[in-house]
Amino acid sequence: MAKVIMYSTGYCPYCDRAERLLKERGVDNLEKIRVDLDPAQREAMMARTRRRTVPQIYIDDYHVGGFDDLAALDHAGKLIPLLQGEQ
Template sequence: MSVQVVMYSTAVCPYCTMAERLLKSKGVAEIEKIRVDLDPEVREAMMQKTGRRTVPQIYIGETHVGGFDDLSALDRAGKLDALLNPA
């Protein structure tokens, strides 16, 4: 797995945990976590970049997937594996 996965998260976020669990079940060995609860400037940067206020915000490579609901919808639609394993 060579695609980079980045997840904006907080310390106490059940959806972040569920997203991490789903990604690991798909074979993602490493997730770069950016904690937005430790620095207000980091949260502001996330909001500017994604247009959203909530966590998790997940990037697979250059693609902004969105939150956990978006991630699991991609998986149910059969599109997550293609993002994680680009040809």
């Protein structure tokens, strides 16, 4: 299973939905980085993704984007292969 990192906050419904979808697809090792608790992490997220909003999701080194991007990837049938390292 691929490594999944999600930049998030504690009060983000889209973060909750993304986490739920990832768990439904078998992800049990989600690394959540709370940018609301650490301003340096928010700066690092913005430098890495060039985006300000959460969630921002990485599967291995692939930047998925936010929840809408994750859901579109799943709808297209590409999420599970990406999670299994079959890019």
